[in-house]
Amino acid sequence: MAQPLLEARGLTKRFGHVRALQDADFTAYPGEVVALIGDNGAGKSSLVKTLSGTIRPDGGQILVDGSPVDLSSPLDARRYGIETVYQDLALAPDLDAAANLHLGRELYRGGLLGRLGVLDHAAMRRSAVTAFAELGVDLQDVGAPVATLSGGQRQSVAVARAVAFANRIIFMDEPTAALGVVQRGRVLDTVRRVRDRGICVVLISHNMPEVLSVADRVEVLRLGRRVARFTAADTTVEELVGAMTGALDAEAAEAEARAEAARSAPAGPGPGADAPRKDGAQ
């Protein structure tokens, strides 16, 4: 099996009496779009927040490239090349698109001025123009405050910021929820384009047809636990909904089968499964 880029094993998280994550697993491979779906309260947001360093899990393990890591802040996650596009976008509306793109990662002038913390506005603007052009984002003025942009354009700024700095994984939390049909199409195009650059995109979504149109694989969460994995090409909306609502619990069945197999004979690593797509449970 190919080495997973990011793997979560048995994550648990409680908020008071609410168990947001109960022994949750998650796997993402390089160069794929993996959709993370689940009903409201299934733990999608908690899982994403844990994997992007915003909240700390109570238990479990996170592995990047196969080695365990400690993600105690979003900065840690960033250091591993993990970026997140939050549902609320996390933009500063009074700053322009170029400033938002570089927020927290400003470029400085050379020499003494740079050491005094003087920003290189021109360089940041140029790099913003490049970043937007690479995504095919149509932004007339990178110097206009983000508050003056349309919802779709704001979304593009947030996505472009993640893409510009991520070199491994981008989490996108409901990126199309607030968008119109045309803009939705553009965001999905962007998702594909990012994937084609070799970056893994984790898409959190409610929209099943959308998920099937853009994702390579689908992982389903229910009640804080991963209940199924699918290869997008081989599944249907009905199957996904079945897994989300609990009519189907492939992981439990699989675990049972594994336990069964372990009882009869020690199981080696599956040599036939060389691509992540074969990993799906049908």
Add this chain to the structure above:
Amino acid sequence: MTAQAPAPVKDRQETTRRPPVPSWLRRLAAANEAWTFGVLALLVAFFTAARPSTFLTRYDITQIATNAAIYLVLGVGMTYVIIVAGIDLSVGSVLVLSAVLSAEYTIHHGGAKSGWGTIAVSTLIALATGLLWGALQGWLVAKARVPPLIVTLGGFGAALGAAQIITGGQDPAGAVSGKLQRSIGFGKLFGQIPWLVVIAFGATLVFGLVLAFTRFGRYTYAIGSNPEAARRVGINVDAHLVKVYALVGLLSGLGSVMWLAYFGTTSIAGHSTDNLKVITAVVLGGASLFGGRGSVLGTVIGVFIPAVLSTGLIIMGVQQYWQDVAIGVVLVAAVYLDQFRRRGRDHG
């Protein structure tokens, strides 16, 4: 992978849809400073037309600038605080406390006849008092999460009370070295520009540039605009807030030195409305009380509007109290216009 990029669309829209207005002009028209500067220019034009021989003589300009100097220094600090969506009601009281503590040192080290050594130490005491008081208020805002209005309202009362306890409520005699008064207070650079104005201009320039061109300024805007977003990109929001409140304190300390040099007394009772005057100037200058917007240039204009108005009304022979009425009206009108334009912008 960029094959789908709709690159030519941009050019077409630029040429057909938009009339040939250069982008710098559009940005200028959208800038708050442009509008406020228009108001200031109108006032100057009006008074000049009404009293061409007496208004804006060189004496007038010097006088206006000198009167505005201390408010300008306080206003620069207040601009930062308002941009981070805070407020500082304590500036006048912190100025008084800084003045009193530095005066106490002067009184015990030579009084009015003291030399440069005493002046240097008393100045440092004034600056340090402001800085520490401001940092404490910043800590309460950032870490203890007490709303800035309350923290600085408490600071407003406490700093003034402390000053009154130290002095017994009376302005002490011998509070300032005569040397400081003659040099900084009444002296002029090249015999032309009052030192008070030079100091205010220097502080304004430095912190104006810091706000506009450095990381510190950028983070100030970002935190005022969306603190959660700032936190998520790794900006240390709490530490930045402490620094911003410490900066206002430091500038209040500087203001106290300028006040002592010019007026020669601590004027304990004379600073209870400084905060309102300074906030008025900053808001007139286009800063948003909701944070994220404002500039030092705007504040400069905002400080000079009341200064020009009061001088103009005096020259016109209008009773001076009309100034307060006029400023109130202009302030509310400015904020109304800002809201109006903002609504248009956010829906556009």
